[in-house]
Amino acid sequence: MNAVLVSSSYLIALGSNRRHHIYGRPRDVVRAAMEELAVLGTVTARSRIITTDPIGPAQRRFSNAALVITSEYDPLSLLAGLKHIESEFGRRTGQRWGDRVLDLDIVLWSGGAFASRTLTIPHREFRLRDFVLKPAQMVAPGWRDPVTGLSIRQLSARI
Secondary structure (H helix, E strand, O other): OOOOOOOEEEEEEEEEOOOEOOOEOHHHHHHHHHHHHHHHOEEEEEOOOEEEOOOOOOOOOEEEEEEEEEEOOOHHHHHHHHHHHHHHOOOOOOOOOOOOOOEEEEEEEOOOOEEOOOOEEOOOOHHHOHHHHHHHHHHOOOOEOOOOOOEHHHHHHOO
C-alpha cells in the first residue's frame, strides 16, 4: 500500500535587520532566504520586501516580507526546517526582538490552529504587527485567522 502525502499551505513571515557576510544588506538577506525556502516545499507567492521601524530593543530598521509555501511537512517539521535555515544564515539565539540576521515565522497554516510546546499557529502576535500584515496582505489577503475569523485584509485594515 502506498502512503498518501498531504500538502499544506503556510504563510511565512521573513525579517532581517543585520548584514550578512555573503548576502549583504538585510533586504538582500530576505531575498536570499525567500529562495532558500524552496528546499522546504513550493513557494507559490512572494510579497515585495518592505522596510519597517524596529520594535523593542532592536536598533536597526528591518526588511520584511511574506510568502506562501506549499509543503508536505507538518507544522513541527516545517518549524525545524525554518530554524535550520535561520541557523545557516547565522541566526543565534538571544534577546527577544533584538537585531537579527534572519527571522522566519509560521504565521498561518491551511490546517487551522495548531499548538504545541514550541509552536503556536496562528502566530500569537501577528494581528498587531503591521510589518507582518502588510506583506501578508500582498500574498494572502483572503486567508482567515482561525481564532478571529477575520481575513488578513480585514486585520490589516484595523491597524
